[in-house]
Amino acid sequence: MAKNILERAVDWGRRKSPWIIHFNAGACNGCDIEVVDALTPRYDLERFGILQQGTPRHSDVLVCTGAVTLQTRDRLKQIYEQMPEPKFVVAVGTCACTGGIFDGCYCVSGGIDSVIPVDAYVPGCAARPEAIIDAVVKLLSALEAAQKAEPSEQ
């Protein structure tokens, strides 16, 4: 069954207003600076409706940086579970994608996807702000395609 107008309106809202929360799972801080850079007036993410939120309860996209250390593992899981559905995860930086140079370290469990499901990967050491913005925009267009394909909830 095709979606009714209300569901389509909500779908549209989801595509146009992704609010992000930034979490450092054990990055060297290089990628974090780039994420913060992407939020500055120079790149102006509010053009795409992206706002940074302080609490996981308000956010839709979890932007994660760094390899997951054993210390942050449970916290990452907790933050992910605190976010209301529907939610997405973007892994920023080579470390977040695969574990990078920290892979195999005694205190590291690997990339972000070793703990929670990841929807978009942004490689680079450190990932450039342009790459991060590109990833978010691609995530949104992939979301649009998925929304078109999925059937109505009723």
Next chain:
Amino acid sequence: MLLALFHILIFPGMLFLGAYALVFSFIDRKLYARLQNRRGPRWYQPLADFLKLLGKETIIPEHADKRVFVFLPVMALAAVTAAYLYIPIWSSTSLYPFEGDLIVLLYLLTLPTLCFFLAGWYSTSVYATIGAVRALTQLFSYEVPLFMALLAPALLADSWSLSGMTAYYSTHPLYLLINIPAFLVAVIACQGKLERVPFDLPEAETELAGGTFVEYSGRLYAIFRMAIDCELVVVASLISAVFLPFYPAGAWAGFGVYILKTLVILFILALLRSIMARVRIEQMVAFCWKYLTPLALIQIIANLLLKGVLA
């Protein structure tokens, strides 16, 4: 009966107020962005935010009181919408004018702040509790100068109703100039009521992670945001009704002037928001009690003296 329902639900009640609040919030964000040399959000951004929040999962914390938790956002929105019915929009009288509506309006506008406080308190989260306590501390600081600043023009006009004040000031338009200090006090103090920079301490994203609303998500948060946006419209309308009571003849012209006036107030509020940074709570309290309150007090005394001279 039907007409009253129309007034409450469609115009100037919920539907119009909600739509105007979305437009207002867009203009506010756009101005903020332009003042920071950014491009800013697209015109439908507040609507998209609202729809998205409506479609999200609503989480109620385990230890929170479920009924109060759900009731508070609705209460805040209801209080703001009720307040809007007493504000004159297209003519010099509101829909339901009575002697003393200015006071009722001010009390109705205090309710959302109390709701924010209780929302933080009942969320049983540390961040939310700190935000809640700050909301209350702030309430006691800005409310006094705000009330005094809004009541000073009423004292001079010798009427506690908005329509009575309008009638007085339309015969003596020059007396409006006397109220300029009160206008400044009101514009600054209402930043505290609206929880905007520099007085956005209860929300303080960077230190309290969202403050009083930390545990709110989905639909309930959408209603809270709507209440805040509507409050911005109502406060701007109230300030324009008190300090700029100009109503040309004819409903359409009056409506146009109303929009223009509120937009001017919004511009001032957005300007204040973008040129200032957040202050600390004790700075906020000190500022309100040391500077704003005495200024409002001087205004009241001046108005009383003037009234004696004129009488």
